[in-house]
Amino acid sequence: MSRSTLSSPVSGPRPGENTWIWLIKIITGPLLVIVLGLHFVVNHYLGSMSSGLMTYDDVIRYFQNPIIPAIEILFLVTVVTHSLIGLRGIVLDMNPTRTTLTIITWLLVFLGVSAIVYGIWLALTIASLGS
């Protein structure tokens, strides 16, 4: 006969999430609403194609202004951070073991850093293509 959960210990407090991780998620969120809105308007209305989309030449020209790669990189860091902290939150909702959580956290960090490094490289490459 299994014992009643009256004798089950209450675990924790477990350190997998805290105020700071949540605050980063909750601040990057509204920031993204603004930046994504701008990003969408620029990429769908300022292009020379009939649909408003940018051609290759449009993009290169657009990236000559140094503000643009700076903002795009900031956008990338914000969206990757928000997305991957969110994903990790979903994993935490499923009560992972400590080992699983550590592995997934490091995988997400690796994915995030890779995406950001790749994005910075891409932005700088596109900007340099105009010279």
Added chain:
Amino acid sequence: MSEKWNIILRIYRQKEGEAPHMDNFQMEVNPDEYVIDAVERAWAFHDRTICFRHACHHSTCGACGMRVNGVEKLTCITLIRDVTYDGATLKVEPLRNFPVVSDLAVDMGLFYRKMEKVDARAVLPVTEAEIENPPRKWASEDSEYIRLSDCIECGLCISACPIMATTPEYLGPAPLAAAQDHGIHRKPELLSIVDCEDGVWRCHSAFECTAVCPSFVDPARRIMDLRKQVVGTRLSKLIGKA
């Protein structure tokens, strides 16, 4: 002459070592009675092996929480008329997210331990309670007056919460509401208990707990307030150190 309805009461049955199944009971009921009356009638006149909990019959003890047609209800205050109609079925199942002991009775042990962990108060000074229209300033002797906490520890919120479905470690709505009831400023040791993986950050604003609470605790609002308290405390500690 009271109205009579003919309904089929479908009750979840599960005894130890057996697979769960539903039993149907054809019954004549007064629709102005409560769901718990129908369950008691099934037990009294149809099957004495039905196992369920009931006590006060007036929404004070929290014992009779069950799922009625899939939704969490306190069955002693749920009118039959409100959840079914003449000739129809009335399905009664145990609360979700608790191990089933027998039929409709579930093991509330871990939940009670979580309430103990946050030192949930059954009675509290009226000066610390969230009541409607409090005086602008309490007189010192007012703190002698106590009131019962709104939370009757019925567990409906635990059953309804989507996160409680996937992790038993989450403290859950009622314990977090009890922690908010203390307040971090009154009980600083609660900070580390609620500012963690299984505390306030597991809530994703479904507000299902508030939707099913039969006792006006409004646990979702309290969890949001607790978040504010936690963030405020952490930020002021950070600024204090800097």
Added chain:
Amino acid sequence: MATTRNQPSARRFWSWFIPIRRDIGSWAFALNRITALGLTFYLFLHLIVLGLLAQGPGAYDSFLALTENPFIKLGEWAVVAAAILHGLNGIRIVLTSFGVGVTRQKQLFYGFMVIAIVVILFFTTKMYIG
């Protein structure tokens, strides 16, 4: 005496996405989670596709031709709709987390969804009719 049935389990994550008989807040939670997963998938796909820009005008501009394919266009529509829904629901979460509109969270959700539908209808018209 207690059984292992009916207990919380990670395997019950599917119940997040089927909030049958639940109140509107659970539908908001399900919507937020589905759009989050969809947008995350799109994000990484988008980053990979943008790599084509570094391969020169031929690669990128011929990819742009793909955007007229009706299935791709529908996918793009879904991404924008998801972003709008997730963004507005997220704002509801930010507001309620700081005590704003907590007692009116249902009305807040309905209000935001009305805004979302209006914006989605607007950009759908722009996308398909011009």
